[in-house]
Amino acid sequence: MTAPILEVQDLHVRFPVKRGLFGRTVGHVRAVDGVDLAIQPGETLGLVGESGCGKTTLGRSIARIISPTAGLIRYRDAAGDEVDLTTARNRDLRELQRQIRVVFQDPFSSLNPRMTLLQVIGEPLRNHNVATGSELEDRVAGMLSRVGLSPKYLHRYPHAFSGGERQRVNIARALILEPRLVIADEPVSALDVSVRAQILNLLRDLQEELGLTYLFISHDLSVVESVCDRVAVMYLGRMVEVAPTDELYTRPRHPYTEALLSAVPRPDPRLRDAGRRIRLADDLPDPADPPPGCTFHTRCAYAVPGSCDVPGGAPALERTGPGHRAACLRTDDLSLAGIEPDPV
Template sequence: MIDSGALLSVENLSMRFPIRGTGLFARTTGHVHAVNGVDLAIRSGEVLGLVGESGCGKTTLGRCIVRSERPTEGRLRYRGPDGRVVDLATLNARELRPYQNQVRVVFQDPFSSLNPRMTILEIVGDPLRVAGVARGSELEERVAIMLRKVGLSPGHLRRYPHAFSGGERQRVNIARALITEPRLVIADEAVSALDVSVRAQVLNLLRDLQEEFDLTYLFISHDMSVVENLCDRVAVMYLGKIVELADTAELYRQPRHPYTQALLSAVPRPDPRLRGSGRRHRLPDNFPDPANPPSGCFFHTRCEYADDEACVQQRPELRALAGDHRAACHHTETLSLTGVDQSVP
């Protein structure tokens, strides 16, 4: 059930990429199912974490939300500042322009995401110029203000990206995303390429900017430690599907899906006295082919609790459990899974 008051409701969203043969008249021989019928609500003012292994479809889902990709199926119901709801998935390029200032993205790589031939003024101010919002001295003034907000000096306006460190480049990325005063920001692995000390600074900056600008974040990451400290809720994704969704504290304390348990068991323990005290739930390396997903539960080929009946034959739905907790597992009521605050001898 999608929240009626959500800022953005993702409804039955799917994204398939064609697999084409070789040759001049190559035919489509199949499809890669990158996103498979995702239902997800992003609530106004929250930080929603989206986690999972590499290749599970996290980035593709984020690209669909910002409409870098047009979804194959499903709806993206966005609630505008005036309360009107519009389906972003159906809009063409011209109709999307007003919403592209309201839904922005911070990219993963602070090096390749900045044009080395453009100055910081041109990079950060480009969204304003394209939208026709500001130009000339007004544009320069707004860029200078935004640079101060992200902790950079306005004196660097006419420098090029090569003059900045990785952390500073990511601050430029953030400034570019926020210059249009968006409501929703997709942070796609926004700190994964940074050193640990710089990562903490950028995470604190994101939190401060959220409070100042009343932002909503979809924070895509594979780092469960970062997600635990930043996010209000967490959605766990596996092979293009959401398999668990809960408040962060609840999910980390008591996961209800075996895949989530495996992800949490890999979280490093900061206390040296606790290291090695818990059981590591290691998953086999045989990640299923997204072009030919398994029958039944997609996770059954790697799950230590799977049976040959329900798990292999029936696809579990994302069901509501106690409170705001949801999980897509046939045996979730009978399993006793381990969170990060527990240890198993």
């Protein structure tokens, strides 16, 4: 296996909870609580989990929009040198942020309504002194046509575009600096289903063309299945399962993954009611006060009192198969249902 382009080790991000008149810190929300993750160059790693599980926080700390509390984020640049993003100085960070770019979720709030496409997409080029004047314009026009928009639109403002077109602009802005790693934070969640597929295809094409590596954050398992090579499942700030996509979808080894998969809608009527639907209790435990033992035991159908809820560290990710790791104490005792491959 080649050296990973990005390696996250024991990453913690905690937000203080302040209360009272003087804003006393009464506790910490552990948004990311000891995450290990490695991304191989050229792959698309999906990061899934329900709302509030910390997947966006993880993505944002890799892009250093927020500073992690503890841990390591080791990035390997094109020359093979390793840099720790958590301790990088501001000047180095600026350079690194050229190579690691973010595509945001909301195509409406992520584009400055007061700037034309030329200004929006050209901004990174300008700030990094890559190009100016007509060269900048040429490069932006080239990027526009690459993402499937006409260069005629250079002097238009974002309000003249639909959600899908805006997301293309977002992608163009992320890619104009020729990054190596792109963190796509729910890039299609705000889009119509029909547009969604077009954007996913665009991302895939650009990956092949430019040799990109994606960290694809999503809560939509069908989207993740269609674009990702590997999938990492997060629950309450922790990684619970990492596996190649096919493997994870057909043979999940963590009850939480099983529950997530059972909720994926099956478009084929013949498969309807084929699998049982696992309903989890609605409430995600408070990340400021996670349950003892395995953090999932409060909602897990397979939890055994006395072993899963024993105070102490939550179970760590253990290898359960080739490239497959899961953090469940009872993973070997359980036979969990995945998604049957579609009958052809």
